[in-house]
Amino acid sequence: MGEDEPSVPLSHRVPDLGALELLLAVARLGSLGRAARARGISQPAASSRIRSMERQLGVALVERSPRGSRLTDAGALVTDWARRVVEAAEAFDAGAQALRGRRDSRLRVAASMTIAEYLLPGWLIALRAELPGTAVSLLAGNSSVVAERLLAGEADLGFVEGLAVPAGLDGAVIAHDRLVVVAAPSHPWTRRRGELTADELAATPLILRERGSGTRQVLDAALAAHGGLAEPLLELASTTAVKAAVVSEAAPSVLSELAVGEELGARRLVEIPVRGLRLGRELRAVWPAGQRPAGPARRLLGLTRGTP
Numbered sequence: 001m002g003e004d005e006p007s008v009p010l011s012h013r014v015p016d017l018g019a020l021e022l023l024l025a026v027a028r029l030g031s032l033g034r035a036a037r038a039r040g041i042s043q044p045a046a047s048s049r050i051r052s053m054e055r056q057l058g059v060a061l062v063e064r065s066p067r068g069s070r071l072t073d074a075g076a077l078v079t080d081w082a083r084r085v086v087e088a089a090e091a092f093d094a095g096a097q098a099l100r101g102r103r104d105s106r107l108r109v110a111a112s113m114t115i116a117e118y119l120l121p122g123w124l125i126a127l128r129a130e131l132p133g134t135a136v137s138l139l140a141g142n143s144s145v146v147a148e149r150l151l152a153g154e155a156d157l158g159f160v161e162g163l164a165v166p167a168g169l170d171g172a173v174i175a176h177d178r179l180v181v182v183a184a185p186s187h188p189w190t191r192r193r194g195e196l197t198a199d200e201l202a203a204t205p206l207i208l209r210e211r212g213s214g215t216r217q218v219l220d221a222a223l224a225a226h227g228g229l230a231e232p233l234l235e236l237a238s239t240t241a242v243k244a245a246v247v248s249e250a251a252p253s254v255l256s257e258l259a260v261g262e263e264l265g266a267r268r269l270v271e272i273p274v275r276g277l278r279l280g281r282e283l284r285a286v287w288p289a290g291q292r293p294a295g296p297a298r299r300l301l302g303l304t305r306g307t308p
Contacts, residue, residue: 020082032069107296110155116140118258144212157297158286161214171286174304179279181272183252195275202226205233207253
């Protein structure tokens with residue numbers, strides 16, 4: 001058949017696999033009743049299915065007698081064809097199972113830094129308890145890098161912290177987060193009486209995550225109406241590095257509440273209230289558009305649903 005010729009659908013006279021398997025059982029066992037038991041159906045149901053197949057093909061397949069059932073000449077020929085069809089279907093099923101097994105043997109996750117450090121470890125421990133045979137690899141990077149890896153086919157599931165689902169991806173909100181302004185205890189902002197204003201925050205050189213990170217996207221958008229961010233004092237590629245710089249009294253920063261909980265509790269950092277500035281954000285699971293997560297990726301996505 002040429003490439004431009006329309007494909008021809010299978011004839012409506014081709015029986016389904018279940019009917020062919022029943023016919024093979026009759027040929028093997030020599031009795032419609034024994035074939036019915038072997039297939040886990042009643043004898044009347046088996047008889048009805050054979051009659052339906054005979055009408056569908058337009059030929060008699062089985063002769064019934066008190067001594068059992070035997071194939072007609074046409075039935076013997078159809079049985080030979082049926083055996084080849086069923087064997088091909090079994091090979092197809094085995095191949096599909098092998099593909100599923102290969103898919104389920106690994107999971108490639110790409111996650112933005114905050115999610116990778118503070119949420120994913122718990123999810124992956126729970127996943128390992130359910131799927132101990134699945135090998136998981138994790139790539140941590142900013143939200144832009146996560147999107148690039150998914151679109152390049154280098155990750156099965158991603159997690160981002162930005163304002164929206166990146167282009168070319170579908171996603172679902174899995175949690176909510178809040179950005180907080182933090183400073184070292186010795187910083188002058190910790191001793192002021194009134195709240196910091198958004199204009200003051202925007203005008204202050206801060207220690208920030210790099211452009212492309214979800215934290216930076218949210219902060220840029222929130223301060224756009226207040227003149228935009230001042231030139232950062234430092235831009236660092238990890239939340240841990242930013243926290244270390246703030247603790248060393250270099251300058252304040254804006255970070256995820258998830259990331260600074262321990263430092264705030266130990267008073268190594270102090271949260272600075274900001275008047276009239278909303279810094280909430282949604283955390284999302286993302287995947288290539290039109291490709292719903294399957295296998296371990298789908299299970300991991302399910303485990304994120306209970307996240308506060």
